[in-house]
Amino acid sequence: MSSATGTQAVATVLTPPSRWRGLLRRHATMPVILAVVLLSTYLWVSATNLDDIEQRFLNADYLLRTAGEHVTLAALTTVLVVAIAGGGGILLTRPSLRWLTPFATGLANIGQATPAIGLLVLLSIFLGIDFSTALICLVAYSVLPVLQNTIVGINQVDRHLIEAGRGIGMSPLAVLLRIELPLAVPVILAGVRTALVLAVGVATLATFIDAGGMGALIVTGIKLQRETILVTGAILTATLALTLDWLGGVISDLLRPRGLD
Structure with missing residues (x-):
């Protein structure tokens, strides 16, 4: 074997796998499982002799509409929670506002308790009784994980790194944007994932105030004793929650600073 070939072989061994390969290895299983669950549910419903009521609810148009309402409600909740709790958490880690932290977390605890x-x-x-009321309820219920994780994530950043940034002339804003937030991203996104899953689950209750969502399938299945509608609604809701949690995990890994891989 020539020296060039030997050097190339050693370099191949020592070269770490690419980030995308690592992402694929860590996150490839969940989409397969969810696809199998959805396909199995579809085959089960297709093989079932549906009556008129079941056909009214278990058709593509109705399922897509309710799923769209559910996703819209969960997505808007997440955006508002990130803006309110994420921004509030950043402010509460500033020295002049840290004394407000117990009051803010206590208020957020009330919503989730x-x-x-x-x-x-x-x-x-x-x-x-409308969509905005359901949205406010979901925001109040989901704000705590993001607020707590934002505060914890920023506060756990090594103070020596912050002092080093200040020592080279960084402004407080630059330290926040270039040191504190990048290092706190994994913890903050863990809170966002938790809030998103909470929002998807609690959004099933929105049907009680005529705000739409896949909770209508579950409630209809219970009220009319239609097991097929009930099970389909439960499976679709759980699949949506797991899909969004999986997407959150992928995004978290993509935004994770390379030194933390």
Whole structure:
């Protein structure tokens, strides 16, 4: 074997796998499992002799519409939670505002400690029965994980790195954007994933105030004793939650600083 060939072989052994290969290895299993579950559910429903009521709910148009309403509600909730809790968490890690942290986390705890259905009913009494009421309920219920993780993620950044950034002339904003937030991203995104899954689950209750979503399938299946509708709604809701959690994991790995891989 020539020396050039030997050097190339050693370099191949020592070269770490690419980031994309690592992502594929870590996240390839879940899409396959979800695809199998959805295909199995489709085959089961197709092989079932559906009555008129079941056909009214278990058709492509209705399922796509309710799934779209559910995704819209969960997505808007996530955007608002990230803006409110993420921005608030950053502000609460600034020295001048840290004294407000116990009050802010206590307020966020109230939203999650209250049973979701109770919170939804209370808000509907004061705000009315519509989409915006469900959205406010979901935001109140999902804000705590993002707020806590943002505070914890930024506060756990090594203070020596922050002092080093200040020592080379970085402004406080530059330290935040270039040191603190990049290193806190994995912890913050873990909170966002938790909030997103919570939003998808609690959004099933939105059907009680006429805000749409796949909860309509579950409630209809229970009220009319149609097992096929009930099981389909439950499976689709769980699949949506797991899909969004999987996407959150992929995004978290993509945004993770390379030194933390």
